Amino acid sequence: MKDKNQRIPPNQTVTSKFPVLHTGSVPKFNPEKWDFRVEGLVENRLKLTYGEFLKLPKVVRVSDFHCVTGWSRFDNEWEGVAFKTIFDLAKPLKNSRYVTVVAEGEYTTSLPIEDLLDDDVLLAFKLDGEPLTPKHGGPLRLVVPKKYAYKSAKWIRGLKFTEEQKLGYWEKRGYSNTADPWKEERYT
Ligand SMILES: Nc1nc2c(c(=O)[nH]1)N[C@H]1C(S)=C(S)[C@@H](COP(=O)(O)O)O[C@H]1N2
Ligand SMILES: [Mo]
Secondary structure, three states: OOOHHHHOOOOOEEOOOOOOOOOOOOOOOOOOOOEEEEEEOEOOOEEEEHHHHHOOOOEEEEEEEEOOOOEEEEEEEEEEEEHHHHHHHHOEOOOOOEEEEEEOOOOEEEEEHHHHOOOOOEEEEEEOOEEOOHHHOOOOEEEOOOOOHHHOOOOEEEEEEEOOOOOOOOHHHOEOOOOOHHHOOOEO
């Protein structure tokens, strides 16, 4: 593990708190009605109930979290399903290159498939050994540690595989689409 000073991207400050940041209000979760859909350019579309989702193979990954507004939280222990597991089940078609991540409300973000195949990317339902709280994205959020946290969408309900990249909520509003904290890609 890198020295802590080397783990802080340029112009970020470490916080031991965990700020809550999102647009809109925290959605209600009904486990009977909740589903997770995978669609678009895939061989197998998926529609998983909450129970089915929880039965997928799980992984635990410890990573740092960097918000574009300047705070970073170190050593978050996320537990969930690796993106790779969903990828293998859905079998994206050859012309599929991007994923739009669809959350409750009007929030979306998008990423190239290869960024999501990183070993530290997961669809998380636990943080630091506890079920993910609603304000931090429970029941399910994406975690993409190598990008500013607006790519780590909370309350996710599905993935759509596409050939062209569709800009997400913050990306449409001037935030960087590549969002690399180490290169300080904050704005377009
Ligand atoms: N659905 C949804 N996910 C979201 C956001 C949002 O507004 N809506 N904000 C993003 C931003 S900018 C940050 S910094 C993180 C904050 O996560 P936290 O509230 O768990 O700290 O959530 C990200 N995911
Ligand atoms: Mo953020």
